[in-house]
Amino acid sequence: MNKKPIRLDFFRYILANVISSLGVSVYILIDTFFISRGMGSEGLAALNLSLPVFNFINGFGLMLGIGGGSKFSMLYCNTERKETDSVFSNSFICILGIAAIFEILGIFFSGQVTHLLGADEAVFDMSHSYIKRILLFSPAFLVNNHMACFMRNDSAPKLAMLGMLSGSLANVILDYVFIFPMDMGMEGAALATCISPFISIGVMSIHFITGWNAFRFRLIRPSLSVIKEIVSLGLHSFFSEVSGGVVIMIFNFVIYRISGNTGIAAYGVIANAAIVFSAIYAGIASGIQPLMCRYHGRSDISAIRYVLRLALRTAMIFSVFAYTAVFFCTSEIVGVFNSSGNPMLKSIAETGLHEYFLFMPFMGANTVLSVYFTSKEMSKQAQLISLLRGTILIIPLAFIAYMLRSMTGVWLTVPAAEMMTSFVGMSLLLITNRKAWAESLKPVPNIR
Structure with a gap:
């Protein structure tokens, strides 16, 4: 095995995808910054209550994008164009079917969704204004994620990155214009975010206009077997993304009953900072996914394992540097989003940053392992990792913290869940590697 070309591909892919993922995270981060400046702690609380809607929309987009992109990459070198188009x-x-469901929710049930997410009278109007528009523009977010995933698997990670960054830049500019000069408040923040994916899709359309694409849409009868396989390969991404929304909902429920809307605003600061770091891990995972699927299609086990080692090391090195930066720049991070100088928000958020961000090395390992198992078509292992870190461990740990009325317990819930999941993930990796090694030692039958 020649490691140099694999290493070059690895860093080329993850660099483009990390930048792309960071661009997507800017959607919400910039909203948070401008909303905190324009609407204070209540605006922050309203935004944080709205975030799970993004998780659910992105979850479906990534499930079908990563699942479909993975299958496309596995088939690309070995089958006819008709199958990859299928x-x-x-x-x-x-x-399109999922987009229709979100549209119905936005038109008829946006108020009920806002209540379900926990908005009280003080922040209901702001939360509802944001949630309704995000639901109405959900088709754009879904198509944006879907296109980016397929393009990364179609050897166009740089163009996918450029599309995502263009959308994010538009979001920054429009956020400022709508919230401050035009004084549109929460409605303006939502509108800026909703316009951004159209910019991104427009840039990525170059891939099709120029004819670089190795896939295209055909009018076909949907195949349940193909859809089932796509969903199976992408389900870990759905669980990971949606579980993030579930965690935010549970945390909002628990924190509101311990520290009120100020506590939710403080959690909003932490959650939005966490989105940036999670985007780094998601970028590493998105970068290695096409490579691992390609090597799996070629049955190149040594190359897959080498990419896995590179990814785990990269995630760990990043975690060390990132936590060091968070630990020593805590006051500055909180200060950016605490324009009113609320002392209670400052105290809760600074303590939370130190404790909550202990999750980073474990989240990095779990994200990489999920993609590794998916790329080897071991969907059950990938789904188990996603479920453990997203719901099975998080929910009971969060409610233990609620019963203890402990904010420290709340902040340590995610690190504890990620650490336990890492232990399970590494154990699964060792078991599967031992099985593969044992299979390789079996004598080949002597057929005469």
């Missing part, structure tokens, strides 16, 4: 077409049809 994968794209089936996944896109599913995207």
Whole structure:
């Protein structure tokens, strides 16, 4: 095995995807900054209550995008164009069906969704204004994620990155214009975010206009077997993304009853900072996914393991540097989002940053391992990791903290869940590697 070209591909892919993922995270981070400046702690609380809607929309987009993109990458070198087009077409049809459901929620049930997410009278109007528009523009977010995932698997990670960054830059500019000069408040923040994916899609459309694409949409009858396989390969991404929304909902429920809306605003600061660091891990995972699927299609086990080692080391090195930066710049991070100088918000958020961000090395390992198992078509292992870190461990730990009325317990919930999941993930990795090694030692039958 020649490691140099694999290493070059690794860093080329993860660099483009990390930048792309960071661009997506800017959607919400910039909203948070401008909303904190324009609407104070109540605006921060309203935004944080709205974030799970993004998680659910992105969860479906990534499930079908990563699942479909993975299958496309596995088939690309070994099958006819018709089969790879079928994968794209089936996944896109599913995207349209899911978009219709979110549209119905936005038109008829946005108020009920806002209540369900825990908005009280003080922040209901702001939360509802944001949530309604995000739901109405959900098709754009879904298509944006779907296109980016397929393009990364179609050897166009740089163009996907450029599309995502263009959308994020538009979001920054429009956020400022709508919130301050035009004084549109929460409605303006939502509108800026909703316009951004159209910019991104426009840039990524170059891939199709120029004819670089190795996949296209065909009018076909949906195939349940193909859709089932796509969903199976992308389900870990759905669980990971949606579980993030579930965690925010649970934390909002618990924190509101311990520290009120100020506590939710403080959690909003922490959650939005965490989105940036999570985007780094998501970028590493998105970068290695096409490579691992390609090597799996070629049955190159040594190359897959080498990429896995590179990814785990990269995630660990980043975690050390990132936590050091968070630890020594805590006051500055909180100060950016605490324009009113609220002392209670400052105290809760600074303590939370030190404790909550202990999750980083474990989250990095779990994110990489999920993609590794998916790329080897071991979907059950990938889904188990996603479920453990997203719901199975988080929910009971959060409610223990609630019963103890302990904010420290709340902040340590995620690090504890990620650490326990890492132990399970590494154990699964060792078991599967031992099985593969044992299989390789079996004598080949002597057929005469």
